[in-house]
Amino acid sequence: MSAPFRNAAGGLIDRARAVRFTVDGRPYEGFAGDTLASASLANGVRLMGRSFKYHRPRGVFGAGVEEPNALYGVGEGGRFEPNTRATDVFLYEGLTAISQNCWPNLPFDIGAVSQVAAPFIPAGFYYKTFFGGPRLWKVYEHLIRRAAGLGKPPQHRDVDRFNHRAAFCDVLVVGAGPAGLAAADAASAAGARVIMVEQDRLAGGGFLRDPAMAGGDDGLVWAMAVATRVKAEGGRVLSRSTATGFYDHGLLNVVQRHVEPGQITRDDGAAQTLWRVRARRVVLAQGSLERPLLFSGNDRPGVMLASAARSFVTRYAVRPGALAVVAGCDDHADLTARVLAASGIEVIAVMDSRVGGRVVAALGSRAVTGAIVSEAGRSRTVACDLIAVSGGQTPTVHLHMQAGGGLAWDAQAGAFAPTTARQNQVSVGAGAGRQGLEAALADGWRAGVEAAQDLGLSRPMGARPRGAAARPTPTVSGCCVTLTDGADAKTAFIDLQNDVTAADIDLAGRQGYRSVEHLKRFTTLGMASDQGKTSNLLGLARMAQASGVTVPQIGLTTFRPPYTPVTLGVLAGEAVGAEAAPRRRLTLQSAHAAAGAVWQPSGYWSRPRAYPMSGETSPQAAVREARTVRDAVGLTDVSTLGKFEVVGPDAVAFLEIICATSVAKLAVGRGRYTIMLREDGIVADDGTVWRLADQRYLLTSSTGGADTMAHRLSYARRVLTPRLQVMVTAVQECWVGIAVAGPNARALVDQATGAAPPRHMSVAAARLADQPVWLLAASYSGERAFEIYVRSYAAQVVWSDLERRVAAAGGRVYGLDAMDLLRIEKGHIVTGAEIDGRTCPYDLGLTKMLRKGGFIGWAGLQRRDFQRPNRPCLVGLDALDGVLPEGAMLLPRAGAAPQGHVSSAGRRVTGEGAIGLGLVASGPDRIGEVMIASSPTRRLQGRVRLTAPLFYDAEGARYVD
């Protein structure tokens, strides 16, 4: 297949490797090393897209990530990626691309009729046109979205894999152009751990477009040598990697592509990796972006940035046209003209604004066919198919700004350049506004040296590289951000991607928009996938001109991550599906599964909710299991409780600071219920404390509060009580906890251990199934019960032994739901329901347990609000109509304001009906009152009688042997 616009020699493409691809089903051929854009141009394809709003024909405009026009949907099925810049996807065999925002096809797009209506749909027209209620807007939105827009989102599940990977370095260099390479070379030579990232697949930056000498060698050869040296020193060079965000504390996100968009990964590897790089120093060497020029029809296919034209010619050996007009405001125009001419393109005219040369208009429809140019006040029309434009250079300051850096206006360059840095960052080379190769190399080298020296690295390094451009280095001697005299502002596009014209900016000015942020929202300037890389400054300049102020007075919009679009898949990384978060497995998981457990997520844990028997629902199983505990004996897994050993001569002193209840008088072998408060007096968690030996205590907390309690204890130990001689250790998973509860529990434990079990709230060491265990006689169910703690590696044998004995005693295993029914009936509070981050001990009826000071939260408890008589306090709730929705509001009467809520509810274990616990204003003073429990969202409502929060064994007789 012939490629009519490909030169016979030259370029950085592999002519030995032909690559086939399709665009809208039509087959083409390029070479390895081509981009979709360069290969398309080589094949004579000029039309590569339709504009966002007016569906104007568009061609490739840039040669890199700044491309606003040539956007395709690339790939198929689960690998489809919309809005892919043709300039930023390298060819691979079988690449398929489809054009966007056109129907029925790209050359003949019905949507192009909107160009006729363009005068009636200027910027912000829909703000003023589509009025009405929310329902009407849904209609409008549908129509607007169909008429305008970019690519369509993928319809299939992403089939690729993505990595998240951390990396740390002394010096991160963003950009492997001359300045970045010099910085990396210097820092690496000094002994720094260097990471250099480059969004292109090749290092070299400007050398890829404008050949030059560096370090005494060809620039690209030197670039490869530097990369090799950096890697040899233990550094990392990441190609096809874009630093997309710069966050606090030297954290940068770098997205690395292992394959091109839509390409099938090799060996089932990852398609992309999101590197989270923590860098001690960051060198930003991102270069600059060329600005377009403002003239009529400056969006026609065939109008492109001068730097892009040079790229296509030099790197890809592609002629983007046959007859060229080159326009610019500095020496880039001259350089471009010579490069184009050398490649066989006839340069018709060079329009240098410094001497009055301007392009007034591009002629043509689907492609440029000519231009009206103006020189010394005289206009003429020339035939051409390429207009290469250069309106000056804008330093790429996105990451610098994201890192909080400041900018200063450079009037000569007509651009903002970095000044102050808020983090350990420095901008170098063209990205810092430096001009010329030699300046970039010197700047980069100095930054590398200084970064290394800042880090105390002083290994001897060689001499800095010297540069010499093959052609005279362009100097920035002017900028051109104004509309050419005689050009039509309505077809002079400032933002190609959003179809924002100079006239739109003017309109915004006339309508009173003065803030650049408002201008952005009104016109959509700088939005969408290119984020205004080529348009922002032109827009600001136009607005400044219209407002009669300077560009710095207008200011800048905020630069936010990401610098270039990222796929959602790489943000998610491995954390999809079952890998979204780890699942904590019980040591006895297989035993529970064998018993038929239905699982309940509980934080990261999965715990048995119930063990339904054939034909049972989970709620039915829960009631059966709970009744088994009341009538005989039950067995359950309580391993997830927080557990802490507190050991040492000052163990008591420490616990008295942590616990709001008394610990000092606890005898060896005894335990008690306790609560822990936050500093503000609110109950943080509850649990038990056991004295295992003279100076050894076991403190338990709730499952959900275990991690928080670990942090609280660590803080108290390290910060509040550093001088105490106490060791505090989280032992949550050292021990598997197995609770045996019910009237038969004592006899069962007696039989299993061969020793008299401890009495209620006592602890004893024992052996069970030939394993050492702790027996904690504590009850959550209201029955005589034991928590048996066994080392995790020996738990299976103990569980099996107990399961067999429980079955022989007429019992069964029970789950979380049964546990909940039992504790509600007994009036036990639980973290997450009654301990809800708002309740203090007074609210929960725990006043009598409190010590008189000396513990965390005591000062907070003295707040007057805790003495307020109408605070919500704990009560029992007895459903009169059989309905008691958990979470329901408690109303004194229908239509009245709520005065409390149902914190827990369930069926009675003993007897019928529903009971619950609640928090009601002045609750204890309202016992006997009937309220309405109402849950409008579930459409449930019923009457409840307030009772004491205790429905079972008020005397505690069930605990006594």
Next chain:
Amino acid sequence: MSIDPAPAQTVIAKLDPCGLIAVETWIAAPDVILTLAGSWRSTRVEPTVWWLRGPLDALDDTLARLTSALANDGAITDLSGGFDRLRISGPAWRSALMFGGVFDAEDPAFRPGSVAGTILHHMAVRYDVIDDHTVEIFVPPSYAADLLNHLRAAISRL
């Protein structure tokens, strides 16, 4: 040290349970701990806390010996069963720990004998660098299966 060594021969395994004892002293004396540890491997996990690990069948004797030797100068807690141990052996163990991690395991200063407590794929873990080619990872048993899967996947992605 190559920053991205070949993943070949990098393997992960779950180790058998071992005796694990936390020791804290009020008199901060590392040499004392090393002496007390004897043949057990000691790792300093906090400024005043060491972990000693050794054979499970020697646990009771070691606990008794430590209790006696420390007397009132410190305390011990038996952590046996509280952590599973995973071992990554091979040249790419450092790279494997960077997947889903937040700790700089690639730092050359993180050398044999170094210990780090960190988060890996949401899980609290502790690394103990055994030698240049081996790291052991302590993780609560409830997380061990998922961590093992995560690390196997990480190694496969190198």
